[in-house]
Amino acid sequence: MEHLAELDKKHFIHPTSSIQQQQANGPKVIMEKGEGIYLTDINGSEYMDAMSSLWNVNIGHGQDELAEAAAEQMKQLAFSSAFSTFSHEPAIRLAEKIASIAPDGLNAVFFTSGGSESNDSAIKLTRHYWRIQDQPERRKIIGLKRAYHGVAAASTSATGIKEFQEMAGEMMTGFVHTETPYEKTADEAIHDLRQTIETEGPDTVAAVMAEPIQGAGGVLIPPDDYLRQVRALCDEYGILFIADEVITGFGRTGKMFGVENFSITPDLMTFAKGVTSGYLPLGGVIVSDHVHEMLKEKSKGTLFHGFTYSGHPTAAAVGLKNIEIIERDGLVENAREMGGQMLRAFEKVQSELDIVGDVRAKGLLGAVELVQDPATNKRFSPDQQAAPKVIDQLHERGMICRPVSFEGTDIICFAPPLIINREQVHTMVEKLHDAVFAVQKELQVKG
Numbered sequence: 001m002e003h004l005a006e007l008d009k010k011h012f013i014h015p016t017s018s019i020q021q022q023q024a025n026g027p028k029v030i031m032e033k034g035e036g037i038y039l040t041d042i043n044g045s046e047y048m049d050a051m052s053s054l055w056n057v058n059i060g061h062g063q064d065e066l067a068e069a070a071a072e073q074m075k076q077l078a079f080s081s082a083f084s085t086f087s088h089e090p091a092i093r094l095a096e097k098i099a100s101i102a103p104d105g106l107n108a109v110f111f112t113s114g115g116s117e118s119n120d121s122a123i124k125l126t127r128h129y130w131r132i133q134d135q136p137e138r139r140k141i142i143g144l145k146r147a148y149h150g151v152a153a154a155s156t157s158a159t160g161i162k163e164f165q166e167m168a169g170e171m172m173t174g175f176v177h178t179e180t181p182y183e184k185t186a187d188e189a190i191h192d193l194r195q196t197i198e199t200e201g202p203d204t205v206a207a208v209m210a211e212p213i214q215g216a217g218g219v220l221i222p223p224d225d226y227l228r229q230v231r232a233l234c235d236e237y238g239i240l241f242i243a244d245e246v247i248t249g250f251g252r253t254g255k256m257f258g259v260e261n262f263s264i265t266p267d268l269m270t271f272a273k274g275v276t277s278g279y280l281p282l283g284g285v286i287v288s289d290h291v292h293e294m295l296k297e298k299s300k301g302t303l304f305h306g307f308t309y310s311g312h313p314t315a316a317a318v319g320l321k322n323i324e325i326i327e328r329d330g331l332v333e334n335a336r337e338m339g340g341q342m343l344r345a346f347e348k349v350q351s352e353l354d355i356v357g358d359v360r361a362k363g364l365l366g367a368v369e370l371v372q373d374p375a376t377n378k379r380f381s382p383d384q385q386a387a388p389k390v391i392d393q394l395h396e397r398g399m400i401c402r403p404v405s406f407e408g409t410d411i412i413c414f415a416p417p418l419i420i421n422r423e424q425v426h427t428m429v430e431k432l433h434d435a436v437f438a439v440q441k442e443l444q445v446k447g
């Protein structure tokens with residue numbers, strides 16, 4: 001451990017992490033093994049992975065079938081190009097499979113290696129869609145505050161969390177952000193969206209982009225009719241709607257895709273994470289028939305957009321097997337059922353403790369907010385570190401969760417693997433109760 005920690009400090013620049021903290025303390029945990037909903041570190045400590053790692057290990061860890069699918073494909077054809085006139089069976093089959101499970105009218109897939117690339121691709125495809133119709137001025141993307149769409153050029157620009165935008169200074173041009181129905185009501189958020197479209201000029205807007213449920217923003221579940229109203233506004237102004245399903249896709253919310261909870265169909269839908277349950281990097285954009293038709297008719301010559309790994313055969317083979325397992329093992333239904341149980345357990349914790357504000361879940365995507373006073377929703381001050389303290393307490397109890405603590409919120413997020421069972425949900429929320437109780441005592445004593 002000592003040796004690995006030193007090498008880590010010397011050579012490994014971690015994603016989304018504090019470099020100074022790493023240099024001071026080294027890595028807190030070095031993981032070694034995963035099995036089901038559990039991870040084990042190199043010291044033999046076991047953790048319940050209540051976040052499916054990065055919201056992605058949907059079918060759980062240690063699934064031999066995916067390892068076998070990868071090995072088989074690697075031996076047969078590990079990699080081959082999908083550029084230009086080349087193709088191969090795994091990508092064709094996966095595209096067909098995704099078309100068959102996506103909402104009606106979404107039937108063609110562009111592949112990438114992850115969520116950021118998918119969102120950049122969706123944004124560029126959207127701008128291309130307008131350019132080939134001689135409307136190049138339609139290039140603005142309207143995103144939501146607190147949205148997270150990734151860290152590539154366009155996806156960072158679309159992200160509505162200022163820390164990500166400030167990291168490298170100037171962003172791409174043509175991105176604006178509108179209110180969410182979190183701090184505001186759905187009506188106010190819709191009003192703000194209409195104002196934004198009008199102020200920017202409807203003829204300059206290419207697309208509105210949103211996660212059906214904002215994940216990294218704090219698992220913000222919109223009121224039932226919010227996305228329908230967004231869709232209606234897009235239709236009114238002839239603007240495309242891009243749904244970012246990177247977290248919500250592949251069963252997470254108790255439906256195969258998050259938009260199904262809100263009965264809307266986007267024009268483009270991006271995915272990643274759960275498509276392979278994280279066993280290999282893969283993502284993509286599913287486009288609707290009318291967008292595809294337009295591309296077929298008017299995108300002349302080469303489409304100058306493609307990644308070396310667009311349609312990677314081995315990743316595609318793993319994706320196919322992963323979706324087969326999700327369907328075969330009824331994991332979407334399990335997410336719905338266990339999600340319901342998780343939410344009821346959250347509500348019990350809310351009724352028993354003094355510092356639990358809103359609790360929410362859609363399928364196995366949930367959150368618990370910590371507040372100083374649930375009656376008035378008065379928040380803790382950032383220096384009280386309420387959410388990070390609960391995360392530390394959970395860690396001591398052998399559980400990995402994620403805090404969202406920007407802009408004054410203290411939110412504990414939950415996204416356990418879709419294979420979780422009743423007893424495990426019970427244990428997970430029991431640990432949450434004990435961790436929050438410990439922090440409540442500490443904060444109340446400090447008063």
Ligand code: PMP
Binds near residue numbers: 113115148151211244
């Ligand atoms: N969109 C959403 C909604 C996400 O949650 C994420 C990652 N957490 C991304 C995009 C970016 O995906 P990636 O990290 O695979 O680039």
